[in-house]
Amino acid sequence: MMGSSPTxxxxxxxxxxxxxxxxxxxxxxxxxxxxxxxxxxxxAGEFVSILGPSGCGKSTLMLMLAGLVPxxxxxxxxxxxxxxxxxxxxxxxxxxxxxxxWLDVTGNILLQAKMRHLEMGYARQRASELIELVGLEEFxxxxxxxxxxxxxxxxxxxxxxxxxxPLLLMDEPFGALDALTRDQLNLDLLDIWExxxxxxxxxxxxxxxxxxxxxxxxxxxxxxxxxxxxxDIDLPRPRPLSIRETPEFGAYxxxxxxxxxxxxxxxxxxxxEKEK
Amino acid sequence: MAxxxxxxxxxxAAVPNSPxxxxxxxxxxxxxxxLAIDALYPTVALILALVAWALWIELGSVKDYIIPGxxxxxxxxxxxxxxxWDQAQVTLLETAIGFVIAVAAGIAFxxxxxxxxxxxxxxxPLLVASQVIPKVALAPILLIQFGFGIASKVVVVILIAFFPxxxxxxxxxxxxxxxxxxxxxxxxxxxxxxxxxxxxPQSLPSLFGxxxxxxxxxxVGAVVGxxxxxxxGLGRTLLQAQSQFNTELMFAAIGYLTIVGILFYASVDxxxxxxxxxxxxxxxxxxxx
Numbered sequence: 001m002m003g004s005s006p007t008x009x010x011x012x013x014x015x016x017x018x019x020x021x022x023x024x025x026x027x028x029x030x031x032x033x034x035x036x037x038x039x040x041x042x043x044a045g046e047f048v049s050i051l052g053p054s055g056c057g058k059s060t061l062m063l064m065l066a067g068l069v070p071x072x073x074x075x076x077x078x079x080x081x082x083x084x085x086x087x088x089x090x091x092x093x094x095x096x097x098x099x100x101x102w103l104d105v106t107g108n109i110l111l112q113a114k115m116r117h118l119e120m121g122y123a124r125q126r127a128s129e130l131i132e133l134v135g136l137e138e139f140x141x142x143x144x145x146x147x148x149x150x151x152x153x154x155x156x157x158x159x160x161x162x163x164x165x166p167l168l169l170m171d172e173p174f175g176a177l178d179a180l181t182r183d184q185l186n187l188d189l190l191d192i193w194e195x196x197x198x199x200x201x202x203x204x205x206x207x208x209x210x211x212x213x214x215x216x217x218x219x220x221x222x223x224x225x226x227x228x229x230x231x232d233i234d235l236p237r238p239r240p241l242s243i244r245e246t247p248e249f250g251a252y253x254x255x256x257x258x259x260x261x262x263x264x265x266x267x268x269x270x271x272x273e274k275e276k
Numbered sequence: 277m278a279x280x281x282x283x284x285x286x287x288x289a290a291v292p293n294s295p296x297x298x299x300x301x302x303x304x305x306x307x308x309x310x311l312a313i314d315a316l317y318p319t320v321a322l323i324l325a326l327v328a329w330a331l332w333i334e335l336g337s338v339k340d341y342i343i344p345g346x347x348x349x350x351x352x353x354x355x356x357x358x359x360x361w362d363q364a365q366v367t368l369l370e371t372a373i374g375f376v377i378a379v380a381a382g383i384a385f386x387x388x389x390x391x392x393x394x395x396x397x398x399x400x401p402l403l404v405a406s407q408v409i410p411k412v413a414l415a416p417i418l419l420i421q422f423g424f425g426i427a428s429k430v431v432v433v434i435l436i437a438f439f440p441x442x443x444x445x446x447x448x449x450x451x452x453x454x455x456x457x458x459x460x461x462x463x464x465x466x467x468x469x470x471x472x473x474x475x476x477p478q479s480l481p482s483l484f485g486x487x488x489x490x491x492x493x494x495x496v497g498a499v500v501g502x503x504x505x506x507x508x509g510l511g512r513t514l515l516q517a518q519s520q521f522n523t524e525l526m527f528a529a530i531g532y533l534t535i536v537g538i539l540f541y542a543s544v545d546x547x548x549x550x551x552x553x554x555x556x557x558x559x560x561x562x563x564x565x
Contacts, residue, residue, distance in 0.1 A: 068458045088464035094455045102477050102554045111473065115463035143554055 014089075014166040014199055016042035016065060020074035022224075023060050033224035034060045037074070040218060040227060045197040049210035049217045051256065053265050057225025058203045059171050065201065066092060066169055078167065088116075090167035091160030095175045097152040099144040105131065106140050109159045116163060123162060130158040134188055150181035157189065161196075168193070168200045174209070183241055186212055194238060207260075211235075211252045212244060219256060221263050229259060344524045352528040364532045366508040367498050370426055371540060374433025375494040379487055382438050386445025386483070391471065396446075403442065411435045411497070415504040429501035429509070436497035437490035444486025448479025481555045484548045491544045495537050510536070 023035035035057040042048050050058040063069040065076055067087040076083040078090075091112070099108045106127055113123035131140055134154040144152055153173055160168060174182045186209060193200055204210050210217045217231045233252055235243060243249055260266040305313075326346045332338065333345040340348065353360065385403075389396045415432050422428035452475055460470040502511025510529045517525035549556055 063458070066458070066462055068461060086461040086464070088462060090462065092459065092462045094458070096453075096455055098453070098455045098459050100474065100477070102552070112463055114473070115460065115465040115469055145554075 013044040014079050015044050016040075016167070016199065016201075017077045018061075018065075018074070019076070021061070021064065021071055021076055022073045023057065023064060023069070024072045035064070036224035036226040038225075038227055040230070042199055042201060044199060046215040047193060047200045047202065047213055049202045049204055049214040050220060051204055051207065051210040051217050052220030052225065053205055053222050053260075055225075056220040056222035058220055061220075061225070062169050062171050062201060062203050066090060089165060090169055091163065091165040093153070093156050093160045093168075093170040093173040095172040097144070097149075097156040099152055099155055101144055104141045104143055105136060105147070105155050108144065108155055109162050112159050112162050118163060126164070127158065127162050130161055130192070133192055134158060148181075149177055150185060153177065153185060154188065157185075157192070161192065164196070164198075166198050168198050170200070170202045172203055172205065175204070182209070187241060189213070190237075190239060207253050207256050208244060211249060211256070212239060212241075217252075217256065219259055221265070228263065231256065341521070341523060344527055348524050349527040349531060352524040353531050356525070356528060360510070360513065360528060360532050363508060363510045363513045363529070364536050366426070367495075367502065367510045367533070368536050368540065370429040370498040370501070370509065371433055371494045371536070373426075374430040374497060375437055375491060375540075377430070378434045378437035378490055378494065379441050381434070382441025382486070382490070383445055383483070385438075385442045386449060386479075387476075389442070389446050390449035390475075390479075400446070403439075407439055412500050415501055418501075419505045424505050424507055428504075429498050429506065432501035433494045433497035437494040440486040440489040440493065441483070442486070444489070445479060445483045448482030449475055451482065452478060480552045484552065488541070488544055488548070491541050492537070495533070495540060499533065 018038050018040040021035060021038040022033075024031040024033055038061060050061060052058050060069060064071050065078070065083065065087070067083045067085050071083070078087060081087065081089075100111065103111065106124075109127045109130065110120070110123055113120060113127075128140070131137060134157065136151060136154055136158075139147060139151065144155070147155070156173070160170075174185050177185065190213060202210070202213055211233055214233050217233060219228045219231065220226065221228045231252065235246075235248060235252075257266060330345045330347065333340055333343060344352075385399075389400045389403075411432065414435065415428075418428045418431050422431055456474055456478075457470075460474055465473070498509070499511035499514075502509040503515060506512040510533050514526055514529045517523075517529060
C-alpha cells in the first residue's frame with residue numbers, strides 16, 4: 001500500500017525530529033537496550049552523519065526513522081507525520097546494494113518507480129540522468145553480477161534517488177568497499193547530493209567519512225546507544241578529497257577521536273591504527 | 277572522480293618499461309572449442325569403461341548370459357528398436373504427465389505454504405512428516421484404485437516428484453533477505469507486488485533445483501509403477517525379460533531408460549536456462565572487484 005503520496009518533484013524542505021527515542025530488542029533473556037533516549041533534530045537540506053562503533057544502535061536509529069523497526073518509546077516525526085509504520089517518502093541505501101539479479105542496471109533503478117506506480121516516462125528519463133551522473137552509461141543493460149562492488153552501490157544510490165525523495169537514508173553504504181572506491185563514492189555522493197540537497201542521514205563508523213561528508217556529525221556511544229555529542233562541521237563545499245589534509249579537517253577528526261578515547265571506545269595506543 | 281583515475285593512468289604511463297604494444301599472449305580458445313574439449317574427457321572415459329566392460333565379459337569368468345557384453349546389448353537395442361521405442365514412449369508419457377502435474381501442484385503448494393501462515397504452521401509439518409512413507413509401497417494400493425493403465429503410474433510419479441518441488445520452492449520463497457524486505461516496504465510496495473517482483477523470481481533458482489530432482493524421481497516413479505503392474509512400458513518389458521531370463525533384453529531396456537532419462541533431464545535443463553539465464557550466468561562466475 002502507498003504510505004504517502006508520490007513524491008516526484010515534491011519540495012525538499014522536510015525536517016526530522018527524534019523525541020526521547022529508545023529501543024529495546026526482545027530476547028529470550030533480558031531485553032537488549034539498543035538506543036537510549038535520543039533527542040535530535042535534523043534540519044531541511046542538511047547532511048548529517050551518525051557516527052559510532054558497531055553495536056551503538058546507529059542503524060537501528062535509521063530503521064526506526066524509516067518506520068521499518070518499531071520504536072519502543074518516544075516518538076519520531078518527519079515533517080508533520082509521526083512514524084508508526086513504514087515511511088515511504090524517502091530513499092534508502094543499505095550496506096549491501098540489495099540489487100535484483102534478474103534485472104539490469106536500469107531495471108533495478110526503475111524498480112523504485114514501478115513499486116510506487118510512478119509515471120514511467122519521466123522515471124526513465126530521471127534514471128538515465130542519474131546513471132550518467134554516476135558514470136554507468138556503458139553499463140545500463142548489465143546485470144548486477146557483471147558489476148564491481150562500487151558500481152553496484154552506485155546503482156543502489158541511483159535507485160534511492162530516482163523518485164526524488166526529500167529524505168535520503170544511508171546505512172554504512174560504503175562499508176564493504178575498498179578504500180579507493182570508497183573515496184570515489186564519497187565524492188560522487190556529494191556531487192549528486194549537492195544538486196538537490198535533500199535531507200541526508202548517513203550512518204557510518206568511519207570518522208574521516210563522517211567529517212568529509214557532513215554538515216553535522218552525531219557521535220554515539222554503544223550499549224545502550226546514546227548521543228554523546230553533535231559536532232558542526234564548518235568546512236566549505238564543494239569539498240575535494242584534499243580537504244582531508246587541511247588542519248581544519250584534522251582538528252575535527254582529532255576531536256572526535258579524542259571523544260572516542262574518553263569513551264573507552266578507542267584505547268590510546270591503538271588510536272592510530274583504528275582511525276581510517 | 278576523474279582526478280583519481282587520471283592519476284592512476286598517469287602513473288601507469290610513467291613506468292619507463294611499460295610496453296606500448298601488447299606482448300605475444302596466447303589467445304583464449306573460442307567457446308565452442310572449449311566446450312568440445314570439455315566434452316572430450318567424459319567421452320574418452322565412457323569409451324574406456326565400455327572397453328573394460330567388454331574385456332571383463334570376454335576374458336573373465338562371468339557367463340555372458342548372466343551379464344551380456346556391450347556389443348550384445350547394443351545389437352539388442354538396435355534389433356528391437358521399434359518395440360523398445362514404443363515401450364519407451366509409454367514410460368516417457370507417464371513420466372511427463374506425472375511430472376508436469378507434480379511441478380504445477382508443487383509450485384501452488386509452495387506459494388500457499390510460504391504466504392499463508394496458518395497453512396505453513398499446519399500443513400507443512402504434516403507434508404514433511406509424510407515423506408517417511410515410502411511412496412513405492414503405496415503403488416500396489418494405487419494399482420487397485422487406478423487400474424493397470426497409465427493412470428496408476430502417473431499417480432506414483434506425482435507422489436514421488438511432488439515433494440522436492442514443494443520443499444525447494446518453500447525454501448526459495450522464504451529465503452528473502454531482511455534488507456530486501458526493508459527495501460520493498462520503503463518503496464510502499466504492496467504484498468502482491470513484493471511477491472511477484474521480488475520474492476517469486478528470487479525463489480526460482482532454488483525451485484529449479486527441486487524441479488530437477490523431481491525430473492529424476494519421476495522416471496523412478498514410472499518404472500516402479502510399471503513393476504507393480506502394467507501392460508506396457510520399459511519397466512514392464514524389464515520384468516517380462518527377467519521372467520524369460522533374457523538378460524540382453526533387460527540391459528537393452530535399461531539402455532532405453534537411460535536415453536529417456538537423459539532426454540527428460542536435458543529438456544528440464546533447457547527450460548531452466550531459458551527461465552533464469554541470470555542465475556546460470558551468475559553461477560558460471562561473476563566478475564567483481
